[in-house]
Amino acid sequence: MQIDTQQTAQHELPFYRPQGNEIALFERAWANQLPVLIKGPTGCGKTRFVQYMAARLGRPLYTVACHDDLTAADLVGRHLIGESGTYWCDGPLTRAVREGAICYLDEVVEARKDTTVVLHPLTDDRRILPLERTGETLQAPPGFMLVVSYNPGYQNLLKGMKPSTRQRFLAMSFDFPGPELELEVLLGETGIDQAQGERLVRLANALRALKDHDLEEAASTRLLVYAATLIKDGFDVRDACRAAMVEPLSDDDETLAALMEVIDATLG
Numbered sequence: 001m002q003i004d005t006q007q008t009a010q011h012e013l014p015f016y017r018p019q020g021n022e023i024a025l026f027e028r029a030w031a032n033q034l035p036v037l038i039k040g041p042t043g044c045g046k047t048r049f050v051q052y053m054a055a056r057l058g059r060p061l062y063t064v065a066c067h068d069d070l071t072a073a074d075l076v077g078r079h080l081i082g083e084s085g086t087y088w089c090d091g092p093l094t095r096a097v098r099e100g101a102i103c104y105l106d107e108v109v110e111a112r113k114d115t116t117v118v119l120h121p122l123t124d125d126r127r128i129l130p131l132e133r134t135g136e137t138l139q140a141p142p143g144f145m146l147v148v149s150y151n152p153g154y155q156n157l158l159k160g161m162k163p164s165t166r167q168r169f170l171a172m173s174f175d176f177p178g179p180e181l182e183l184e185v186l187l188g189e190t191g192i193d194q195a196q197g198e199r200l201v202r203l204a205n206a207l208r209a210l211k212d213h214d215l216e217e218a219a220s221t222r223l224l225v226y227a228a229t230l231i232k233d234g235f236d237v238r239d240a241c242r243a244a245m246v247e248p249l250s251d252d253d254e255t256l257a258a259l260m261e262v263i264d265a266t267l268g
Helices: 022-031 046-057 072-076 092-099 114-122 179-190 194-208 221-232 237-245 253-267
Strands: 036-039 061-065 077-082 085-090 102-106 128-131 136-139 145-150 170-173
Touching: 022 036, 022 046, 022 170, 036 046, 046 061, 046 102, 046 145, 061 092, 072 077, 072 092, 072 114, 085 092, 092 102, 092 128, 092 136, 114 128, 114 145, 179 194, 179 221, 194 221, 194 237, 194 253, 221 237, 237 253
Parallel strands: 036 145, 036 170, 061 102, 102 145
Antiparallel strands: 077 085, 128 136
16 A cells, blocks of 8 residues: 655755744654644644644654555555565654654544554653564654644544543644735745735635535635635636635535635625
């Protein structure tokens, strides 16, 4: 199974604007070898924040997009068969521990439950990763950090993080930025004209007002950036907003029509 992982060691900081004291908290968590849990809606900047912090701290970053089929073996590693016989292949979590990197498990509650057993020894004062199939017990070096995230809006009895697991982490909550900060993010990410950016931010907040009424998910900052990118490239404003901020939110024709009415009313 192919795991969605990537390793980065960036020299330039990714664009990021803090909403509160999350940068200081993350830095102190890393310095004191504490794991971090990030909660927040889809597209609010959780992954970008972790990328930013990895670059700021000068640490390699392994990102794993968790899903229903993700097992403990996918994280830790497994024996594979090659031309010379059987050999051991480290998973992304094991590589991160060996290298003293940051390992980020995005939407961790989507993974299968056996992954929790693997994470527990890394999230207390032991900071170890037992590899039963090789007989190794890896001691995490000071530079290693475990970061996980999930969207509380998707929590249910079948897919939720147990309280006993949550209490192993420092935790921080993210939300969509306020209008001024979101405008700054939009301008910094896309270079769109400020007046156009202000209209898009107003539109995003108008669409978010429909959350919990007609939509399961709110229009995210990520989608807002997509719309601005199309507009900056010369695409029609209304068509860009439909493609980036309406169609991704629903498949229901009546809901789509209602969202387009909000767009027309907001953009004039």
